[in-house]
Amino acid sequence: MSITATRPVRIVGAGLAGATVAHELRRAGRAVEVIEADPDWGGQLRTASAAGILYEPTGAHIFHTADEEVWRLVNTLVPMRPYRHRVRTEVFGRIMSWPPQLSELRELPQWPVIERELAARPEHPGGDNLEAWCIELMGETLYREYIEGYTRKQWGCEPSELAAVWAPRRIELREDGHLDLFRDPHQGWPEGGYRRLVDGLLRGVPVTLGTPVTVADWDELCAGAAAVVLTCALDEFFADALGPLAWRGVRFVHRWFPDAEHVLPAGVLNTPGLQHPHTRAIETKWMSGQREPGTMVSYEYPNAPARHYPVDDVQGTNRDLHRKYEKLLAQLPGPPRVLAGRLATYTYIDMDQAMRQGINVARKLLTLVD
Numbered sequence: 620m621s622i623t624a625t626r627p628v629r630i631v632g633a634g635l636a637g638a639t640v641a642h643e644l645r646r647a648g649r650a651v652e653v654i655e656a657d658p659d660w661g662g663q664l665r666t667a668s669a670a671g672i673l674y675e676p677t678g679a680h681i682f683h684t685a686d687e688e689v690w691r692l693v694n695t696l697v698p699m700r701p702y703r704h705r706v707r708t709e710v711f712g713r714i715m716s717w718p719p720q721l722s723e724l725r726e727l728p729q730w731p732v733i734e735r736e737l738a739a740r741p742e743h744p745g746g747d748n749l750e751a752w753c754i755e756l757m758g759e760t761l762y763r764e765y766i767e768g769y770t771r772k773q774w775g776c777e778p779s780e781l782a783a784v785w786a787p788r789r790i791e792l793r794e795d796g797h798l799d800l801f802r803d804p805h806q807g808w809p810e811g812g813y814r815r816l817v818d819g820l821l822r823g824v825p826v827t828l829g830t831p832v833t834v835a836d837w838d839e840l841c842a843g844a845a846a847v848v849l850t851c852a853l854d855e856f857f858a859d860a861l862g863p864l865a866w867r868g869v870r871f872v873h874r875w876f877p878d879a880e881h882v883l884p885a886g887v888l889n890t891p892g893l894q895h896p897h898t899r900a901i902e903t904k905w906m907s908g909q910r911e912p913g914t915m916v917s918y919e920y921p922n923a924p925a926r927h928y929p930v931d932d933v934q935g936t937n938r939d940l941h942r943k944y945e946k947l948l949a950q951l952p953g954p955p956r957v958l959a960g961r962l963a964t965y966t967y968i969d970m971d972q973a974m975r976q977g978i979n980v981a982r983k984l985l986t987l988v989d
């Protein structure tokens with residue numbers, strides 16, 4: 620099937636993935652329209668200000684990538700402040716690095732026990748659930764201190780109930796002294812905040828705000844459209860017709876410190892212990908590099924009624940349900956339709972991956988144009 624260059628591609632969702640699709644299609648000279656349910660664009664990429672000090676009301680976002688094309692695109696849209704992200708974590712009654720560093724662990728009184736557990740590990744972790752995989756990676760003592768409590772709070776279930784599929788990307792035990800959380804060659808934070816990045820992507824693009832779209836609007840959405848791109852959650856789009864997908868949401872409590880330059884030892888401080896109801900604290904001033912007095916610390920609490928993180932259960936139940944929603948979408952009449960972004964694909968992805976998906980979707984659609 621081919622699409623014509625004169626009819627618009629309609630994109631549902633003005634978050635990072637949808638905005639990237641729109642930008643790439645418009646840059647190629649194709650007609651495009653974006654429809655966003657919220658009263659503003661940007662999805663989770665929000666930047667607010669308190670007394671001139673920037674902070675992120677929806678949590679920490681650190682742009683990091685090894686994708687040269689994505690990095691070039693970002694830098695054409697907004698100046699990127701050099702920033703390499705470091706995370707600290709409150710464990711063993713002190714503040715230590717995340718990921719764990721063997722050089723620091725050797726200074727602990729618990730080191731003899733940790734050392735014996737590390738010596739007994741298999742060569743490669745192979746557990747199919749998160750708990751088993753982590754214990755095989757770092758031993759039981761480190762797992763209990765760094766991972767178990769954080770996971771129970773964040774996901775609201777036992778770590779043994781979660782699949783380990785994403786763990787190799789997020790959890791490691793380091794012995795090379797590399798203190799940055801990410802190893803990607805390109806890292807930064809947009810001068811003035813993330814709103815400038817999304818503004819750049821959507822510059823010149825027609826966007827309709829405050830307009831939720833569901834399958835009940837499908838005929839109207841498709842009318843005159845060359846193709847449809849969905850970046851919204853499919854269970855929400857289909858009004859839970861096959862049942863709700865499992866999502867985990869977070870909420871933030873922001874505290875203003877009027878006279879402090881910094882409160883936290885780094886941009887993010889993890890608090891995995893169950894004695895803390897929050898999972899981490901975030902101080903965006905480390906990212907923005909601002910020097911004026913005052914700082915905002917945002918405390919992240921789990922179990923909010925929001926679609927932030929897809930839940931990868933061991934049985935794969937949620938993945939199977941998402942595939943059923945994809946089949947339901949494919950059965951609808953009308954023009955070609957494509958998925959992009961975290962919500963629509965039910966995947967936990969970074970910002971550069973969301974943009975890469977947007978670029979790839981735009982290229983796929985361009986191949987269908989007469």
